[in-house]
Amino acid sequence: MEQNPRPRTVLETLGEEIIRIVTPVSICMLSVVILVSILNGDSSSAGDLPITTMATIAYKESSSDSTWDKLKGALLNSLVFVAVVTVVTFLLVLLFYLRCTKFLKYYMGFSAFLVLGFMGGEIALLLIQDFSFPVDCITSAILLFNFTVVGVLAVFMSKMAIFVTQAYLVVIGMLVAYWFTLLPEWTTWVLLVAMALYDLAAVLLPGGPLRLLVELAMSRDEDIPALVYEARPVINDSGPSGGVVRRRVWREGRGDTDENQGLSTNTRSGLSSDSTPGTHLSVGIGEHEMNLADAEEGRVTGGDSELTTPLVQHINVQMNSSENAVPSENLVLEGIGLGSSGAIKLGLGDFIFYSVLVGRAAMYDFMTVYACYLAIIAGLGVTLMLLAFYRKALPALPVSIMLGVLFYLLTRLLLEDFVVQCSMNLLMF
Amino acid sequence: MDNQSGTDRYSNPAAASILPTSSTSPGTSSSRRRLGPAEWPTIDGPLGLSHDDSLEHARRFFKLGFLCLPFLWAVNCFYFWPVLRHPNAHDSHPDLRRYLVGSAIGFLLFAAILSSWALTFAIGGEHLFGDVWKELVMYNVAEKYGLTGWI
Numbered sequence: 001m002e003q004n005p006r007p008r009t010v011l012e013t014l015g016e017e018i019i020r021i022v023t024p025v026s027i028c029m030l031s032v033v034i035l036v037s038i039l040n041g042d043s044s045s046a047g048d049l050p051i052t053t054m055a056t057i058a059y060k061e062s063s064s065d066s067t068w069d070k071l072k073g074a075l076l077n078s079l080v081f082v083a084v085v086t087v088v089t090f091l092l093v094l095l096f097y098l099r100c101t102k103f104l105k106y107y108m109g110f111s112a113f114l115v116l117g118f119m120g121g122e123i124a125l126l127l128i129q130d131f132s133f134p135v136d137c138i139t140s141a142i143l144l145f146n147f148t149v150v151g152v153l154a155v156f157m158s159k160m161a162i163f164v165t166q167a168y169l170v171v172i173g174m175l176v177a178y179w180f181t182l183l184p185e186w187t188t189w190v191l192l193v194a195m196a197l198y199d200l201a202a203v204l205l206p207g208g209p210l211r212l213l214v215e216l217a218m219s220r221d222e223d224i225p226a227l228v229y230e231a232r233p234v235i236n237d238s239g240p241s242g243g244v245v246r247r248r249v250w251r252e253g254r255g256d257t258d259e260n261q262g263l264s265t266n267t268r269s270g271l272s273s274d275s276t277p278g279t280h281l282s283v284g285i286g287e288h289e290m291n292l293a294d295a296e297e298g299r300v301t302g303g304d305s306e307l308t309t310p311l312v313q314h315i316n317v318q319m320n321s322s323e324n325a326v327p328s329e330n331l332v333l334e335g336i337g338l339g340s341s342g343a344i345k346l347g348l349g350d351f352i353f354y355s356v357l358v359g360r361a362a363m364y365d366f367m368t369v370y371a372c373y374l375a376i377i378a379g380l381g382v383t384l385m386l387l388a389f390y391r392k393a394l395p396a397l398p399v400s401i402m403l404g405v406l407f408y409l410l411t412r413l414l415l416e417d418f419v420v421q422c423s424m425n426l427l428m429f
Numbered sequence: 430m431d432n433q434s435g436t437d438r439y440s441n442p443a444a445a446s447i448l449p450t451s452s453t454s455p456g457t458s459s460s461r462r463r464l465g466p467a468e469w470p471t472i473d474g475p476l477g478l479s480h481d482d483s484l485e486h487a488r489r490f491f492k493l494g495f496l497c498l499p500f501l502w503a504v505n506c507f508y509f510w511p512v513l514r515h516p517n518a519h520d521s522h523p524d525l526r527r528y529l530v531g532s533a534i535g536f537l538l539f540a541a542i543l544s545s546w547a548l549t550f551a552i553g554g555e556h557l558f559g560d561v562w563k564e565l566v567m568y569n570v571a572e573k574y575g576l577t578g579w580i
Contacts, residue, residue: 125567125568129568129577138546138565153501161473232476
């Protein structure tokens with residue numbers, strides 16, 4: 001007869017959940033920093049994109065402008081960008097309202113294909129050129145093709161290996177974040193702040209698109225089609241039928257909270273993993289009730305009530321990288337939520353913007369990278385705690401981005417001088 | 430019985446957060462009870478597919494892999510690793526195992542061919558190929574067609 005192992009404490013379960021979300025965020029940030037230092041290192045002054053993108057449509061920064069001009073231009077750019085994102089998110093809400101989920105899913109797969117195929121291919125090419133790697137075109141074509149197709153399948157299908165899906169989401173986040181770091185400096189920073197403010201508004205205001213989307217999804221008990229990273233849920237073996245109970249939970253969908261002795265499966269569909277930053281941070285709890293119990297639950301897709309869909313929804317993330325391309329929206333998904341099995345879900349937009357911040361910091365110096373990384377992780381922790389406290393949809397971007405920007409400025413203006421002077425005079429460090 | 434529960438209590442509680450290694454619950458069918466780790470066909474354990482869906486899934490990936498997609502075969506093998514590891518314990522369709530073994534063989538074959546070609550290309554270099562090497566190598570191809578000008 002099996003006896004339960006020592007019941008896990010809140011700290012263990014919670015800690016493990018948090019680690020499972022902090023790890024991929026850190027990996028994404030690390031890879032962007034590495035990419036940036038390899039590829040942008042030599043051309044740090046040439047921060048201008050040769051192509052007009054959606055984010056530089058209003059103003060193209062050049063290094064000869066005065067600070068005030070740069071600031072004005074950056075503000076204009078960010079306004080345009082945020083406006084486009086808002087329009088697109090409202091469009092998404094409309095489509096979701098009209099139940100065009102198939103279309104959205106296909107669009108998401110298509111944008112994943114674009115990001116992985118073209119962006120991934122370009123970055124791979126740049127790396128090959130940089131290192132003069134003697135690989136031939138046939139091999140690289142086959143590898144790229146494989147990589148892209150499996151990635152699209154991972155995004156599309158819900159029944160892929162969890163690890164593969166998670167890896168591909170991190171890669172997509174990394175590629176998009178790298179693209180953002182190619183924007184001019186002032187534009188990037190102002191854009192980050194603007195997106196953080198937008199996130200705040202879209203999730204908390206009553207008319208905000210993300211909030212509408214979440215409410216729609218909740219009322220219909222459906223999944224939002226979006227790109228979301230879902231951490232693997234912490235499975236407690238504390239019950240003799242741990243595994244079976246979990247499966248039964250999924251089979252019956254949400255709403256059977258009473259049946260499951262304290263399992264935190266609630267029916268509410270989680271966050272919007274959609275286009276805009278909506279973070280519903282829900283913490284999955286194990287089988288022992290804890291106060292954080294009703295985290296919003298994710299969605300179990302209608303058809304497959306039997307299985308969790310580790311990937312909850314797919315949203316199209318598409319970057320407009322050339323003016324000739326079809327003006328694709330920048331549906332960036334940001335949000336933390338709870339999967340149907342109680343795991344934390346974090347929208348891809350959060351990954352992207354965190355990595356953009358750290359990548360930009362890397363373009364200055366590594367000291368700023370360390371400071372910004374710590375700030376972002378701290379912000380993420382604060383957001384998680386706030387979510388557990390308030391138990392409703394909360395935006396994930398504002399706290400981290402504000403802390404990150406603050407730390408960047410402080411490091412660049414104050415800390416660097418201090419550290420350099422101390423080192424030069426052999427005082428410390 | 431008490432001793433057993435005692436030792437269980439001190440066993441590592443974090444051991445099986447991914448695969449329910451000790452979750453051979455009395456509710457499952459008797460044929461699965463001796464499976465232990467192979468109770469679930471997928472590597473995700475209870476989060477993955479059920480036995481019935483696995484066959485469909487494995488078959489689809491096996492067939493799709495023939496479109497010059499050996500990576501799909503690799504993912505297939507990775508996903509159903511428990512089935513490959515414990516061939517005897519599984520009671521679900523023997524077809525499943527056949528698809529997996531097929532995928533594994535296909536992937537290994539393709540990987541062998543591709544890597545031998547790539548290594549020959551990389552190591553042989555210009556001595557072996559002559560001028561054709563310059564035509565085929567990726568960075569020259571990229572320059573010729575201006576592939577990196579998009580970003």
